[in-house]
Amino acid sequence: MTNNTQDQNRNETTDRYDAVIIGGGAAGLNAAVALGRARRRVAVVDAGEPRNAAAAGVHNFLTRDGIAPAELVRIGRMEAESYGGVVFEGTAASASRDDDGFTVTLDDGTRIRGRRLLIASGLIDELPDVVGLRDRWGVDVLHCPYCHGWEVRDQAIGILATGPMAVHQALLFRQLSSRITVFLHTAPALSDELAEQLAARGIAVIEGNVESVSTTDYALSAVVLTDGSVHPIQAMVVAPTFTARTAVVESLGLDVSTDPRGIGTFVESDATGLTRMPGVWVAGNVTDLTAQVITAAAAGLMAGAAINADLIAEELEVAVQAYRAAQRLPHSRQAG
Ligand SMILES: Cc1cc2nc3c(=O)[nH]c(=O)nc-3n(C[C@H](O)[C@H](O)[C@H](O)COP(=O)(O)OP(=O)(O)OC[C@H]3O[C@@H](n4cnc5c(N)ncnc54)[C@H](O)[C@@H]3O)c2cc1C
Known part of the structure; x- marks a missing residue:
């Protein structure tokens, strides 16, 4: 019809x-x-x-x-x-x-x-300007714990911090996995209060700009910083x-x-x-x-x-x- x-x-x-x-x-x-x-x-x-x-x-x-x-x-x-x-x-x-x-x-x-x-x-x-994010969007690059958080439960999850949403997202995804790392990227430095909250929930924080995310065997595998360091992850949370x-x-x-x-x-x-x-x-x-x-x-x-x-x-x-x-x-x- x-x-x-x-x-x-x-x-x-x-x-x-x-x-x-x-x-x-x-x-x-x-x-x-x-x-x-x-x-x-x-x-x-x-x-x-x-x-x-x-x-x-x-x-x-x-x-x-x-x-x-x-x-x-x-x-x-x-x-x-x-x-x-x-x-x-x-x-x-x-x-x-x-x-x-x-x-x-x-x-x-x-x-x-x-x-x-x-x-x-x-x-x-509109995704942050990081190489590799768009290719994995909706698969293992995510934004919403209710849409696809269950699917990445217990995985090593990175939070790409670009603004004030990052700590909120980190705490939400901490409900789904104990392996959460916040990549501070372009977000302002954390206040003492927020840093304490993340530490209290066992959430790691890594400073430095993210250059790209890489993929191995059709799955997200690592975050690469501009200083060349490589950090293994299985999912990346962003704030579009x-x-x-x-x-x-x-x-x-x-x-x-x-x-x-x-x-x-x-x-x-x-x-x-x-x-x-x-x-x-x-x-x-x-x-x-x-x-x-x-x-x-x-x-x-x-x-x-x-x-x-x-x-x-x-x-x-x-x-x-x-x-x-x-x-x-x-x-x-x-x-x-
Ligand atoms: C990766 C991802 C996963 C998600 N997973 C979930 C989930 O599991 N559960 C959940 O509840 N929500 C999920 N969401 C959120 C969900 O996508 C939205 O809540 C939902 O799509 C909103 O519906 P909508 O009708 O407003 O818009 P849409 O579903 O985006 O529909 C809008 C439609 O309008 C059309 N359109 C736009 N402009 C024009 C135009 N000018 N002329 C003609 N057509 C036009 C578009 O092509 C599209 O077909 C997810 C979002 C993303 C990004």
């Missing part, structure tokens, strides 16, 4: 959907399911690059433990389509607003019109900068905010995902940088329900106006 529908609509200004959703990850697809089940016409535009694509499995999603990220998306699309949702494979380049709603333009020129807009485009993990994917948000003139914790950028919204622009919602990592898959999905549901409620309110207003007009008609005839 995906391809047929897509081919029919390619490069045409199609029917007006009740909602256009940009991003078909957990957040976008759960919103599509909620709206489809509310008998709303929904289009999902998805570039097919979920943030966790490099990981072998999704964890902490009840009943779905270990499912491959691509499989979760495949099933999610099927569920959205089973309620009439239409999935466009492609990248939304921009969106504009007019009296009638929104027009989303894909980078191949396809235009899709909708009464409401949900942006669930996720974020990009979480950069929300905001091309479409910015094309609408909406602001992108900097997270006060210094961990990245995001789009502000209320509890339902509504942005400062009426008719535009956000859900998942684009607005909540630390959302996991299940929380992103839940935020999609919240946004979907809020969009449905907003449409119901608009339709009610139209219906009431029409009803009042119809009620007035006989009286005005009588008067005439």
